[in-house]
Amino acid sequence: MSDIIDRYYKEIKDGSGRIVKIETSFGDDFNFAYDVVDEYSRIFPEKTALIHRSSGGIRTVFTFGELKELSNRAANAFRLLGIGKGDPVMLLMKRRYQFWISILALHKLGAVAVPTSHMVSAEDIRERCEAAKVRAVICVNSENICEKVKEAIEGREILQIVTGDRFEDAYDLDELIRNAPADLERVKTKTFDDMLYYFTSGTSGSPKAVIHDHSYPIAHIYTAKKWHGVSAGDIHLTVADSGWAKSAWGKLYGQWFAGAAIMVYDYDNFYASDMLRLIQDEKVNTFCAPPTIYKYFLHEDLGAYDLSSLKSVTTAGEPMPPSVSEKFTAATGLVIREGFGQTETALQICTPVKAHPVKGSIGKASPLYHIELVDEDGKKVKDGEEGEIVLIPEGGRSPLGVFKGYLGDGKLYSDAWEGGVYHTKDKAYRDKEGNYFFIGRNDDVIKSSGYRIGPSEVEDILMQHPAVSACAVTGYPSQKRGEIVKASIVLKDGFTGDSALKTEIQDFVKERAAIYKYPRMIVFTEALPLTSNGKISRAAIRRADHSVI
Numbered sequence: 001m002s003d004i005i006d007r008y009y010k011e012i013k014d015g016s017g018r019i020v021k022i023e024t025s026f027g028d029d030f031n032f033a034y035d036v037v038d039e040y041s042r043i044f045p046e047k048t049a050l051i052h053r054s055s056g057g058i059r060t061v062f063t064f065g066e067l068k069e070l071s072n073r074a075a076n077a078f079r080l081l082g083i084g085k086g087d088p089v090m091l092l093m094k095r096r097y098q099f100w101i102s103i104l105a106l107h108k109l110g111a112v113a114v115p116t117s118h119m120v121s122a123e124d125i126r127e128r129c130e131a132a133k134v135r136a137v138i139c140v141n142s143e144n145i146c147e148k149v150k151e152a153i154e155g156r157e158i159l160q161i162v163t164g165d166r167f168e169d170a171y172d173l174d175e176l177i178r179n180a181p182a183d184l185e186r187v188k189t190k191t192f193d194d195m196l197y198y199f200t201s202g203t204s205g206s207p208k209a210v211i212h213d214h215s216y217p218i219a220h221i222y223t224a225k226k227w228h229g230v231s232a233g234d235i236h237l238t239v240a241d242s243g244w245a246k247s248a249w250g251k252l253y254g255q256w257f258a259g260a261a262i263m264v265y266d267y268d269n270f271y272a273s274d275m276l277r278l279i280q281d282e283k284v285n286t287f288c289a290p291p292t293i294y295k296y297f298l299h300e301d302l303g304a305y306d307l308s309s310l311k312s313v314t315t316a317g318e319p320m321p322p323s324v325s326e327k328f329t330a331a332t333g334l335v336i337r338e339g340f341g342q343t344e345t346a347l348q349i350c351t352p353v354k355a356h357p358v359k360g361s362i363g364k365a366s367p368l369y370h371i372e373l374v375d376e377d378g379k380k381v382k383d384g385e386e387g388e389i390v391l392i393p394e395g396g397r398s399p400l401g402v403f404k405g406y407l408g409d410g411k412l413y414s415d416a417w418e419g420g421v422y423h424t425k426d427k428a429y430r431d432k433e434g435n436y437f438f439i440g441r442n443d444d445v446i447k448s449s450g451y452r453i454g455p456s457e458v459e460d461i462l463m464q465h466p467a468v469s470a471c472a473v474t475g476y477p478s479q480k481r482g483e484i485v486k487a488s489i490v491l492k493d494g495f496t497g498d499s500a501l502k503t504e505i506q507d508f509v510k511e512r513a514a515i516y517k518y519p520r521m522i523v524f525t526e527a528l529p530l531t532s533n534g535k536i537s538r539a540a541i542r543r544a545d546h547s548v549i
Helices: 031-043 063-078 098-109 123-131 145-152 173-179 218-226 245-250 253-257 272-282 289-296 322-332 409-415 453-462 499-510 538-548
Strands: 009-011 019-024 048-054 059-063 088-092 112-115 137-139 159-163 194-200 210-212 234-239 262-267 286-288 312-315 334-343 345-348 371-374 388-390 422-430 434-442 446-450 451-453 468-478 482-491 521-524
Touching: 009 218, 019 088, 019 218, 019 482, 031 063, 031 098, 031 453, 048 063, 048 272, 059 063, 063 098, 063 173, 088 098, 088 123, 098 137, 098 173, 098 434, 112 123, 123 194, 123 521, 137 145, 145 159, 159 173, 210 312, 218 245, 218 312, 218 334, 218 345, 234 245, 234 272, 245 253, 253 262, 262 272, 262 312, 272 289, 289 322, 322 334, 345 388, 409 422, 434 482, 446 468, 446 482, 451 453, 453 468, 453 482, 453 499, 453 538, 468 538, 482 499, 482 538, 499 521
Parallel strands: 048 262, 088 112, 088 137, 112 194, 137 159, 234 262, 234 286, 286 312, 312 334, 482 521
Antiparallel strands: 009 019, 048 059, 194 210, 334 345, 371 388, 388 422, 422 434, 446 451, 468 482
16 A cells, blocks of 8 residues: 555665655646545545544544545536636635545645634634635534624625535535536646645734645655654544644645545544543544643543554644653653644654654654754854754755745745745754754744744734733743733723723634634733834743743
8 A cells, every 4th residue: 555655755764774865756747636545546445534523423434435436526516616726715614524525626626725723703714815815615514603704705706615504595515515426537737736725823914825736745745654653554643623734734645645544533622531532442543632632631541541552642733841741651651752843844853753752852854854953144053052943945946845935925935935945933952963952933923732823913903902002912831832822911091900801802802813812811011121123022021921930
């Protein structure tokens, strides 16, 4: 079953068996849906591809053969609605299995999938639809999602397609798929055509859409094979909503390249005991989750669950506290291996499978990338010295898996490639053995429970509240979440900074932004620290917070 991987991916090893280079090869018309999923369907049509467990316990299994047919039907249904090559389509589908059918169908049509978190507000949806020129929104009828979409697209020529219970005049996705033909002639697409838009938060302005092309899935072979430790026939579970890039890392491309089955747990409310029981009952082999999930696991009696099927566990999204990792290993015998990357890239750094983690380290550089640490002048720093993580292109082209642009913002993309290298804006230091130790962002992006939050997004909303004169939003250290959103607020005259106003402001933000963006901590202050040129200094607030932790 590794034959499909071998067509695109080759590891070059030294005398000790260490991978020193990865060679990839693909034509100018590679398309994951046709060339991987449909190819597995041709060779192993009865092989399990997806196992879905709903919050109500309903178990649904799909083979590669079934996914080919269903994605063909979905592609034909979308085409009848006028969706075609290059058309962006937003997906707000939580963890419903229809997400996988829909995104494969969009890949087959050469349309652009825009996976989006269901937690966004109607205003977030509207902004993204406008920025991406979205042709249709496919959503699940759950948690007021359909209502938010309807509000966001009102008055615009955007189709609303719904799965689950019917919603007003929206198209019924499941009915469309049932009634569409199963045969689909391959649509001509090019490898470097746009395939995905992922909106990601920056330090200023609205979220920008990261553009990935059809070569992006190939970069995740290493993610699945050498970090997750996936093999053909395994069952892999990554904890991630379908709206986040982490889903592409762990619930789609690399795992299916390897011939593994993807486990999807479609829960509404997270309970550690339920997930542990799922791992036990489904005999999950490889598992990936943010550190927060492991922290919750430690509140359970891990010895009460049979986790013997697990052979590999990994984490990413926020720093893993060594104490959590050590306690989990002591209870299970499993060693958690960290990984690091961005929405803009595939996995950059990790502790690979079979390697023993170095305490506090996120691992070593992926052989896919030439990674260095540089100072503010772009000069390489010595081992042990702090520097920014940068990716250096080789052969005059952007490395595989690295994004091709920010939608509609060429300047931002040029800035990211200042000096001819890709700037991650993340800081680390490296020891003489090549192990990287993550320090943090060198900009103001907040990382909370795996989410990236741009401070200006929250600040813009806060400034709309009648009581707020000035504000600064920063990340405040949290043992459970890595960081929480903190708002430092200067009030207008006539307002009293009491607990009632804090709650009112929090609710104000919740109504206008995704729930994970609201400030869990609010501090009222007489003045905000300023830089020498008169700008609010978020860095000064962070330094002060860290000094008292």
